[in-house]
Amino acid sequence: MILQVKIRKQTKEGLLDAAFSITEHDRQNLSILAEPGELRTGLLTCIAGLEKPDEGSVILNDRVLSDTLKGTFVKPEERHVGLICRQTVLFSGLTVQDNVRLVLTAAEKAGLSLASSGNPVERLLPDLLHDFGLDGLGGKMPSELTASQRVRALFARMMASQPQLVLLDDPVSGLDGETRASILCAARDLCRKKQIPVIYAGANADEAYQMGDRILVLENGKTGESKEKNAFFEKPKTLTGALMSGVSNVARAVPLSKTHALVSDWGLVVMKRGENGRLLPLPEGLCAVGIRSSDLAFEKPEGSSVRLSVYGAEVEEGPSCFLLRFCPVEGREKKIEVKVPKSVMRREELLRISTVYVPSNALLYLTDGALSC
Numbered sequence: 001m002i003l004q005v006k007i008r009k010q011t012k013e014g015l016l017d018a019a020f021s022i023t024e025h026d027r028q029n030l031s032i033l034a035e036p037g038e039l040r041t042g043l044l045t046c047i048a049g050l051e052k053p054d055e056g057s058v059i060l061n062d063r064v065l066s067d068t069l070k071g072t073f074v075k076p077e078e079r080h081v082g083l084i085c086r087q088t089v090l091f092s093g094l095t096v097q098d099n100v101r102l103v104l105t106a107a108e109k110a111g112l113s114l115a116s117s118g119n120p121v122e123r124l125l126p127d128l129l130h131d132f133g134l135d136g137l138g139g140k141m142p143s144e145l146t147a148s149q150r151v152r153a154l155f156a157r158m159m160a161s162q163p164q165l166v167l168l169d170d171p172v173s174g175l176d177g178e179t180r181a182s183i184l185c186a187a188r189d190l191c192r193k194k195q196i197p198v199i200y201a202g203a204n205a206d207e208a209y210q211m212g213d214r215i216l217v218l219e220n221g222k223t224g225e226s227k228e229k230n231a232f233f234e235k236p237k238t239l240t241g242a243l244m245s246g247v248s249n250v251a252r253a254v255p256l257s258k259t260h261a262l263v264s265d266w267g268l269v270v271m272k273r274g275e276n277g278r279l280l281p282l283p284e285g286l287c288a289v290g291i292r293s294s295d296l297a298f299e300k301p302e303g304s305s306v307r308l309s310v311y312g313a314e315v316e317e318g319p320s321c322f323l324l325r326f327c328p329v330e331g332r333e334k335k336i337e338v339k340v341p342k343s344v345m346r347r348e349e350l351l352r353i354s355t356v357y358v359p360s361n362a363l364l365y366l367t368d369g370a371l372s373c
Contacts, residue, residue, distance in 0.1 A: 005058050286366070
């Protein structure tokens with residue numbers, strides 16, 4: 001077992017109740033999809049040792065970092081866990097290279113292997129600056145850096161500590177999309193090269209997919225749905241998971257029987273069928289049905305499909321796509337959205353659409369998890 005976490009902690013936002021693990025078998029990076037706040041940050045700070053859980057334990061590489069029953073608590077600086085969150089800053093009175101050098105020196109004094117001969121600190125320093133695009137900026141003070149350069153310097157300093165686990169609490173918040181992706185990719189690739197597991201926590205579905213091999217949803221402070229990332233984004237099981245994975249079309253579902261449910265906002269009675277066409281039982285706790293925008297079609301697909309009427313169509317134009325919004329039930333306010341590339345259809349054609357289809361097997365049957373419908 002690489003990491004095992006089972007903790008509870010009361011915060012101002014509510015109760016943090018988290019249980020998950022990263023095993024030696026899968027050795028996978030984990031992305032935690034959660035809204036920003038004390039619950040998400042508190043989970044990572046409890047692992048890093050900056051906060052103490054009220055109950056439970058944290059075990060890293062078979063070493064107990066905290067255990068409330070046994071009274072065990074390892075100091076943050078002795079855990080070999082790297083953490084970057086929104087509040088993390090550089091030492092303002094030191095240059096970039098001195099920020100990194102200070103941590104490298106501390107790691108060397110602590111007896112951590114820096115994997116370099118001669119003077120390891122001075123040998124590794126330029127490599128770390130280079131890894132995060134800081135060539136030529138080592139002599140700069142933090143106040144002389146751009147926002148993205150400061151974040152890159154934070155990553156270089158963190159990696160200088162030779163961590164056994166890296167925790168990232170949306171560390172690139174506030175940066176533009178291309179810069180965010182570049183910094184996160186550099187960190188992920190370096191950690192993968194050094195075989196250091198990474199836990200990324202954030203609300204951005206694209207970044208969660210980019211950083212993690214597995215997705216874990218934190219719903220109102222409680223760990224919920226956990227899946228391999230492709231399986232999660234293809235078929236989320238919970239309402240929270242669907243919303244956080246980017247499913248924009250969700251409507252309340254009321255079970256009528258074990259196999260049928262009413263989705264009144266869309267004018268549908270839905271049922272789930274297996275490959276042989278037989279009815280399957282709906283999931284226990286069903287509260288909503290979801291449809292991904294990419295699964296909607298303007299022509300009837302092969303096989304079983306659901307037909308949606310189009311009322312009150314509105315078209316919003318973007319740089320490369322149109323966004324079509326419509327009500328599937330006349331007089332209702334609940335709208336469905338579908339993105340359409342401009343190369344596929346013109347605005348005038350979209351406004352004439354009267355019917356939209358979705359394959360029956362693309363419907364998402366969602367349970368409430370920790371979120372009330």
